[in-house]
Amino acid sequence: MAGAPRARRRPRPSSSFLRFLLRRAVALVLLAVGITLVVFVLTQLVPSNAAATNLGEQAAADPAAVAAFKAHYGLDKPLPVRYWLYLQHLAQGDLGQSALTHDAVTHDLGQFIPATAELALYSIVIAAFFGIAFGVVAAMRRNRPVDHVLRVASLGGISMPTFWIALVALYLGFFKLGWFPGAERLDPGVLPPPHRTGLYSIDALLVGRWGLLVQALHHLVLPALVLAAFNVSLLTRYTRSAVLEVVGNDYVRAARAKGLPERVVVTRYILRAALPSVVTVLGLVFANVLTGAVLVEKIFSWPGVGQYAYQAAVNLDVPAIAGVSLFVAVVYIVVNFTVDVLYGVIDPRIRVR
Amino acid sequence: MSTIAFRTGARRRAGKLRPAWRQPLAVAGIVIAAAWLVVAIFAPLIAPYDPLAQTFTPSQGPTGAHLFGTDELGRDVLSRVIFGSRVSVPIALLLVTLAALIGGLVGALAGYFRGIVDGASMRIVDLVFAFPPIILAMVVAAVLGRGLRNAALAIVVVAWPSYARVVRGLVLSVGDSEYVQSARLLGSSARRTLFRDVLPNIAGPVLVLGTLDLANAILLLSGLSFLGLGAQPPQAEWGSMVADGAQYFQWWWIGTFPGLAIFTAVLAFNFLGDSLRDLFDPQTAWGGDDRR
Amino acid sequence: MSALLEVEGLRVRLPTPTGFATIVDGVDYRVEPAQVFGVAGESGSGKTVSMLALLGLLPAGAVVEGRAAFGGQDLLRLRSRELRAVSGRDIGMVFQDPMTSLHPMLSVGRQLTEHVRRHLGLGRHAATQRAVELLEHVRIPDPSSALHAYPHQFSGGMRQRIAIAIALACGPRLLIADEPTTALDVTVQAGILRLLDALRRENELSVVLITHDLAVMSAIADCVSIFYAGRVVEFGPRDDLLQHPRHPYTRALLDALPHPEAARDTPLVAIQGTPPTPQQIPDGCPYHPRCPYAIDVCTTHDPPLAQVDGRRLACHVDPFDDVE
Numbered sequence: 001m002a003g004a005p006r007a008r009r010r011p012r013p014s015s016s017f018l019r020f021l022l023r024r025a026v027a028l029v030l031l032a033v034g035i036t037l038v039v040f041v042l043t044q045l046v047p048s049n050a051a052a053t054n055l056g057e058q059a060a061a062d063p064a065a066v067a068a069f070k071a072h073y074g075l076d077k078p079l080p081v082r083y084w085l086y087l088q089h090l091a092q093g094d095l096g097q098s099a100l101t102h103d104a105v106t107h108d109l110g111q112f113i114p115a116t117a118e119l120a121l122y123s124i125v126i127a128a129f130f131g132i133a134f135g136v137v138a139a140m141r142r143n144r145p146v147d148h149v150l151r152v153a154s155l156g157g158i159s160m161p162t163f164w165i166a167l168v169a170l171y172l173g174f175f176k177l178g179w180f181p182g183a184e185r186l187d188p189g190v191l192p193p194p195h196r197t198g199l200y201s202i203d204a205l206l207v208g209r210w211g212l213l214v215q216a217l218h219h220l221v222l223p224a225l226v227l228a229a230f231n232v233s234l235l236t237r238y239t240r241s242a243v244l245e246v247v248g249n250d251y252v253r254a255a256r257a258k259g260l261p262e263r264v265v266v267t268r269y270i271l272r273a274a275l276p277s278v279v280t281v282l283g284l285v286f287a288n289v290l291t292g293a294v295l296v297e298k299i300f301s302w303p304g305v306g307q308y309a310y311q312a313a314v315n316l317d318v319p320a321i322a323g324v325s326l327f328v329a330v331v332y333i334v335v336n337f338t339v340d341v342l343y344g345v346i347d348p349r350i351r352v353r
Numbered sequence: 354m355s356t357i358a359f360r361t362g363a364r365r366r367a368g369k370l371r372p373a374w375r376q377p378l379a380v381a382g383i384v385i386a387a388a389w390l391v392v393a394i395f396a397p398l399i400a401p402y403d404p405l406a407q408t409f410t411p412s413q414g415p416t417g418a419h420l421f422g423t424d425e426l427g428r429d430v431l432s433r434v435i436f437g438s439r440v441s442v443p444i445a446l447l448l449v450t451l452a453a454l455i456g457g458l459v460g461a462l463a464g465y466f467r468g469i470v471d472g473a474s475m476r477i478v479d480l481v482f483a484f485p486p487i488i489l490a491m492v493v494a495a496v497l498g499r500g501l502r503n504a505a506l507a508i509v510v511v512a513w514p515s516y517a518r519v520v521r522g523l524v525l526s527v528g529d530s531e532y533v534q535s536a537r538l539l540g541s542s543a544r545r546t547l548f549r550d551v552l553p554n555i556a557g558p559v560l561v562l563g564t565l566d567l568a569n570a571i572l573l574l575s576g577l578s579f580l581g582l583g584a585q586p587p588q589a590e591w592g593s594m595v596a597d598g599a600q601y602f603q604w605w606w607i608g609t610f611p612g613l614a615i616f617t618a619v620l621a622f623n624f625l626g627d628s629l630r631d632l633f634d635p636q637t638a639w640g641g642d643d644r645r
Numbered sequence: 646m647s648a649l650l651e652v653e654g655l656r657v658r659l660p661t662p663t664g665f666a667t668i669v670d671g672v673d674y675r676v677e678p679a680q681v682f683g684v685a686g687e688s689g690s691g692k693t694v695s696m697l698a699l700l701g702l703l704p705a706g707a708v709v710e711g712r713a714a715f716g717g718q719d720l721l722r723l724r725s726r727e728l729r730a731v732s733g734r735d736i737g738m739v740f741q742d743p744m745t746s747l748h749p750m751l752s753v754g755r756q757l758t759e760h761v762r763r764h765l766g767l768g769r770h771a772a773t774q775r776a777v778e779l780l781e782h783v784r785i786p787d788p789s790s791a792l793h794a795y796p797h798q799f800s801g802g803m804r805q806r807i808a809i810a811i812a813l814a815c816g817p818r819l820l821i822a823d824e825p826t827t828a829l830d831v832t833v834q835a836g837i838l839r840l841l842d843a844l845r846r847e848n849e850l851s852v853v854l855i856t857h858d859l860a861v862m863s864a865i866a867d868c869v870s871i872f873y874a875g876r877v878v879e880f881g882p883r884d885d886l887l888q889h890p891r892h893p894y895t896r897a898l899l900d901a902l903p904h905p906e907a908a909r910d911t912p913l914v915a916i917q918g919t920p921p922t923p924q925q926i927p928d929g930c931p932y933h934p935r936c937p938y939a940i941d942v943c944t945t946h947d948p949p950l951a952q953v954d955g956r957r958l959a960c961h962v963d964p965f966d967d968v969e
Contacts, residue, residue: 027479034480045496152378155627159620161572163579164595164612171602171609250745257700257740258760258811259733268759272750291487295576299599309488310580313495321492329483348795349749 017344017351028337035329040086043322044079095326096319100311105323108308113327114198115185116297116304120289121199122224127231127285132278134232135239136271139247150236157233162292166226166299173222180222183301186215223300227292231285235278242277246270275346283336290328382624389618393438400432404589412604422606424597430606433589434614440501440590442618445570448505449512453563456516457555463517464524471521478514486511486573494582501590504583508573512566519562523555557633564626568619575615591615648675648714649819649851650699655711655721657691657698657875659923665708666923669695670875672711673950676819676851681842683866683883684855685898687920691875692855696821700738701728715819734764737812741824743804747796753780753807754792761814779810783840802833806840813844820844821853826861838864859902863887871895874921874931881956891958891965893936930961938964 077085089096095105138150174182185200186192193203193212201220204213246252247270255269256262294306301307305324312320344351392399402409411427413419421430459478463471481489486508493507575592577583579599584590591611598608657669669691676682686692698709699720713720716735720728732738740746747756757779758772767775773792780788783806796804805825812820822841826834842865845852854866862869863883870880871892879892890896897916904911918935921927927934933943942961950959 031479031483034476035483038480042492042496151627155378155623156616156620159568159572159616159623161575161579161592161595161612161615161619163576163592163599164608164615167595167599167602167608167612170599171605175603250740250742251748253702254738254740254746254808254811255748256702257732257738259729259731259764260760261729264759268751269748273748287485290485291576294487294491295579298580309491313491314581316495321495325484325488325492328485328488332485333483347750348752349797352795352798 020350021341021344024337024340028333031333032330035326035333036087036090037083039322039325039329040083042325043318044082090326095323098312098320098323099317100315100320105319108320109305109323109327110198112303112305112308115302116293116306118185118199118201119220119223119227119293119296119302119304120286122201122220123227123231123289123292124285126224127228127235130228131232131235132239132271134236135278136243136266138236138240139243140266142244150240154233154236157229157236160229162226162230163295163299165229166223166296169222169226170299181219182222185219185302186212187219190215223296223302227289227296230292231288234281234285234288238281239274239278242274243270245277246273249273272346276343279339279342279346282339282342283332286335287332290332376628378624379628382621382628385617385621386625389438389442389621392435393442396435396439400429400435402429402432404428404433404436405587412601412607414604415606421610422604424594424607425601425604428589430594430610433594434591434610436589437591437594437611437614438618440584440588441571441575441592441615444501444505445567445574448509448574449563449567449570452509452512452566453516453559455509456513456518457520457559459513460517460520460522461524461555464521467525474517475521478517481511481514484511487576490573490577491580491582494577499582499585501578501584501588504574504577507577508570511573512570515562515566516559519558520555523558527554557629561626561629561633564622564629568622568626571615571619571622649678649680650676650853651712651714652695652699653712653714655695655698655713656709657694657703658708659694659704660706661924663924667926668875668923669698670926672872672875672877674870674877674880676853678818678851679845679849681845681852681854681865681867683862683869684853684872685857685859685862685869686872687857689920689922690872692872693823695872696738696823696853696855699821700732700736701725730764733760733812733817734815735817736819736821737815737817739805739808739812739820739822739825742828743796743801743808744828746808747804747811749796751795752792753794753796753799757792757807757811757814760811764815775814776810779814780807782813782844783807783810785810800833801829802836805829805833805837809837809840809844813848813850816848817850819851819853821855823855824857825854827856827858834861835864841865859887859898871898874926875923876931876959877950877957878932878959879957880950886956889965891953891956891963892960893938893962893964894932896965897935930959938962 093106095109097103098105098108101108134150134154138147141147170182173180181187190212192200193207193209196203196206200216201213204210204216251273252265252269255265260269290306293304294310296302297304297306298310305328308320309324309328311317312324405428407427409419409423409427409429411423411425413423415422419429419431421434424430424433459474463474490504490507490511493510494504497503497506574583575590575595578590578592579596581593581596584593586593591614594611595608595615598605598611601607652675653673655669655672656667658665658667672691672695674682684692684696694703697703698707699713699715701720701723703709709721711721715731718727718731720731723731747753754773754776757776758767758769761767761775762769762772776792777788780791785791785803785806791799791807796807799807805828809820809822809825820841825841826837829837838861841852841854844850845865854862856862866883868880868882869886870877871886871894872878873894879886879890879895886895887899890899894916897914900914901916903913916935921931921934927944929942929944929946930936930939930948933939936943940962946961948959948961950957953963
């Protein structure tokens, strides 16, 4: 019977998957609330005299001023009330005022986040590309010399302290060879491109300022590579395991029996089947990036959230600590939620009934 | 902190123990770890000088008298590295053991009693997992105040949930297994079940997790010290020594050798942990049986 | 009529931690066009490996000797690119477990069309048309929707039908079916076998049917070859061989089948001993340790596969010659 195939009916996303996502979203919200509680409790535990830090020495000596300060910020009320006030402020997007910079914490975060985001973006892309590629190579050439070399190399990669790699990179790349700049996001005195995303490389690209783009990338090379080092090794190992679990499966052999070229077999059959396991580790990769950022930003004087968090912790800047912890934790659980959604996208067994 | 995939099953068949020469990495790991252990124990005898003595010419590169050079305050770097082994590795070992015990207990209780106990403890685990380790560790360390002991405590807080999750999963799967159920039917008491069937199956993965976690703990501990939140000057600790090195990076020996020490110690435990993991999961083992 | 596939002296050795193991040790056979060629034997007898060798699907490091003439080419001498042109196009293969031989994350339509487009150069539309026709052919209901579905949404029997459709998509002349019904319920098996039989008739297709289940063999095979320890020990037309087995191993296999009409207390007959592993193949006839009819020469000389009364037999003794 001639004619086009009947109107396609794509399988609907199963209601069980949608319910799963809904459950996860609810859990996410609950978790976020729990995080606010934890953060709040932590801030109460920090031994600091908020009045003294915020008012300045003279005013702090004046009991009336201190009392007024406390009344204004509700510091004289019982704990649960203070928590409620805290939540209210959060709902309005008010994270308080940093004791160090005397700016709103949200403003500070807005300044520092893009720097870390840019660093994280490039380092994750580099890590994913090389990590997955190495992992596939190691798995497909199992037990051959390449595999053994990659095993030792990846074990080495996760054993090197990030701050040490950063130091060595700085010393070699900047001090000895002079190939790369050693600090900051741009050369001294250079103005950043007009603000669109806050990521200098993207912003420069968007307005066609090629010189600026190159400079931004130039400054990104060392810190991004250092930050990627740990994750490349991690992804190599996880990808290798994931591919090995898959590579002996019948469908791989069946694909070869169909006469498909090896390239297609590896990408469409093997890699796709291994992808869920690799995606699992993305959450961990992200956590490592944040962890590493704190260390890398310190060494490269990168004005990012890591530096901000460190200064806040060291100086006991309570609102800043609270703000950063909250931000970081929320981003982290959103990433994990995204990973869950990605599972459904990749593996139809989860998504389609 | 580190994640580990584990296979459920009543009695996990450990892979055959392959002869030593077939597992160069495990051997290397044991040798290096043992070497550091020896160094740590005999530090006062091995170190050429007092690690705190600022009596030498500052900022000298490696020479015959000072194999690792001297730092900016005139201290011998080699001696400081040697004494540093007494700090990072033993403390990391202690805190991992503590985390494993706490986490294991929580996980076991959660898996055994299920219900509310399980729900509540897993919510707490989720909460802790929501924070990237270093952030949480930094905050806790800041709250408790600087110092090595507080940094170690902060890391325990961050580390125990991994064990809770793993042990809970294992207890649940083992408890559900037909093997245990049939043993129970045959009249085995709950305690016997626990000791004979549950514990041996848990020991393996926990050991693997612990070894790999030890590697991470050393990294995190030295990282916190690097940031100034852990060991305080003038204590000779590897992480804070690297921080010194970062400040004076033109004198490369100040930061490089302590970093190398951290690297080798962590590497040893990663080698060990990797080989241990191969023992329990030969399918994806490196250098393992590739017949399917 | 010239044979569709002619295999001579096929020998396959696979690497093991303790050196090479000979899995297939000198196998000869001919598959005629439009014929169901049965390959029977226990697991480890080399029946699957001998087929995998033809399509280059053996693990790395395998050593293959011999000749496999198909379509004017020697399959064993082809370079991988040339072999890929044959694989999936002139020769199709169906595997044992359709749950694992179909990719769980690719749609049925994708798995049906990807090699068709490559081998036959069809455009997307034409390939989709062909896919729908194929699914109709193997009796999958609602083929157009099935194209967008995923393997896990189908039952085991339907999945195997899809796998067969995939194997036949490019119109091959030879289909290798490795234990196609073993992973399926008994009730579903018959359907698959009937399908294979019908397809064979409709498309002038030859089927190499590998199975350890003699009942399956007796359903549709035209001729049967019995594998043991990597070689063929008996070969002949189905009815003739299954009703009058002449090799002691064939006889023992048939005796081991529980007879539905036997008396209640009739004990199940098992063959004593176990098949030898590739590393432990005894000298002489590989079956002699388990054979009740073995004589001295069986322990020293490996009997060649010889032509005997319209069938081929590898046995020194031929104990059932006079039994009719």
